[in-house]
Amino acid sequence: MIWIILILCVIAVIVHRIWVSVAAKRRRSAGGSPFVGGLVALLDGDYNSAINLLKEAVRDQPQDIEPYLRLGDVLRDTGEVKRAIQIHRELTVRPGIPKKTMARIFLSLARDYAAAKRYDRASATYEQALNLAPENEKIMEELLQIYEEMGEWDKAYLLRRDIAKVRKVDDTHMLALYKAYIGKMYLDRKDAKRAESNLKDALKIDSECAAAYLYLGDLYYEMGNIDDAISAWRRIITLYPEIAYITFRRLEKAFYEKGRFEKIVDLYNDVLERNPRDIKTIMTLANIQRKKGNLDEALRLCQTALELEPESRRVKQALARLYYEKGETERSLQAMVEAFNGFSSDEEYYYCSNCGHKSNEVLWRCPRCKAWETFV
Numbered sequence: 001m002i003w004i005i006l007i008l009c010v011i012a013v014i015v016h017r018i019w020v021s022v023a024a025k026r027r028r029s030a031g032g033s034p035f036v037g038g039l040v041a042l043l044d045g046d047y048n049s050a051i052n053l054l055k056e057a058v059r060d061q062p063q064d065i066e067p068y069l070r071l072g073d074v075l076r077d078t079g080e081v082k083r084a085i086q087i088h089r090e091l092t093v094r095p096g097i098p099k100k101t102m103a104r105i106f107l108s109l110a111r112d113y114a115a116a117k118r119y120d121r122a123s124a125t126y127e128q129a130l131n132l133a134p135e136n137e138k139i140m141e142e143l144l145q146i147y148e149e150m151g152e153w154d155k156a157y158l159l160r161r162d163i164a165k166v167r168k169v170d171d172t173h174m175l176a177l178y179k180a181y182i183g184k185m186y187l188d189r190k191d192a193k194r195a196e197s198n199l200k201d202a203l204k205i206d207s208e209c210a211a212a213y214l215y216l217g218d219l220y221y222e223m224g225n226i227d228d229a230i231s232a233w234r235r236i237i238t239l240y241p242e243i244a245y246i247t248f249r250r251l252e253k254a255f256y257e258k259g260r261f262e263k264i265v266d267l268y269n270d271v272l273e274r275n276p277r278d279i280k281t282i283m284t285l286a287n288i289q290r291k292k293g294n295l296d297e298a299l300r301l302c303q304t305a306l307e308l309e310p311e312s313r314r315v316k317q318a319l320a321r322l323y324y325e326k327g328e329t330e331r332s333l334q335a336m337v338e339a340f341n342g343f344s345s346d347e348e349y350y351y352c353s354n355c356g357h358k359s360n361e362v363l364w365r366c367p368r369c370k371a372w373e374t375f376v
């Protein structure tokens with residue numbers, strides 16, 4: 001049995017080889033030269049033939065750059081990244097290559113490194129390409145992705161500014177967001193001074209940058225300056241009531257520490273006055289009323305929420321729990337509470353509207369699909 005399978009495998013390989021070489025010959029005769037045939041095969045998505053024809057072109061005209069360049073590109077795109085790097089690197093040391101061509105070689109090599117996730121090498125190589133072809137938007141865009149991937153927000157900011165200049169567009173919103181990211185990076189490194197100056201820079205660029213207010217509040221809070229933290233977070237509620245909820249956990253903690261927990265109820269009521277259909281705020285307020293023992297008020301809020309969102313599992317779970325706590329329960333209800341675990345304000349999650357990625361902290365750039373501002 002094994003022998004039959006082996007023989008069949010060998011036959012399959014032979015047939016495939018023959019088919020590839022026939023396809024290659026057909027293309028060659030159609031296009032005239034192996035190089036042109038290779039390009040045609042590439043357009044057809046026939047990578048095997050493309051690789052064979054381009055190799056042939058390389059053998060025929062070893063002095064030509066173009067077949068090497070393309071061969072390396074196909075190899076990278078078919079997963080043979082190491083060989084792609086080797087081929088493209090050899091091209092970079094060839095003498096007498098015009099600047100414009102050299103920029104393309106560096107671009108290809110940079111893409112190889114990016115494909116291999118060697119981001120240090122990739123960014124350095126993109127930078128070389130950009131030196132030779134300044135203001136090339138494709139190179140700039142790809143390099144920006146690499147900087148973002150590496151968390152090089154300082155460099156990303158400067159590059160993004162250059163791109164906006166080249167394109168002559170107003171990009172203040174995103175530029176401020178990048179500055180806020182720089183600030184957040186220093187905040188995480190406990191470098192309060194640099195964090196503050198970058199977050200304030202973000203607000204100078206865009207005085208309505210929610211991310212900057214959020215992290216500035218975090219910074220003040222960590223420095224023990226709770227009043228300033230509260231007013232920074234409140235700015236978000238004033239500017240963007242629809243995303244007010246990103247500040248709730250923070251504000252509750254801050255008000256609690258100030259011994260002014262009552263204030264938080266006023267704040268939620270303010271938010272609801274401006275945005276009465278805001279389920280997240282309704283449920284947060286219901287939870288507070290519940291914690292304070294105002295079960296009837298909590299129930300009323302949950303029922304309002306359920307009218308707005310009749311399918312909400314979270315609201316139903318909360319209701320089950322409230323009825324249970326009121327003693328109006330039957331065994332089934334009790335089981336439901338145990339099964340679903342009711343409120344989870346301490347464990348709030350945010351989801352990317354683009355790819356569904358789940359995070360317990362609000363994110364401005366999705367780590368999975370790399371999209372911006374899909375969480376709020």
Ligand SMILES: [Zn+2]
Nearest residue numbers: 352355366369
């Ligand atoms: Zn995403």
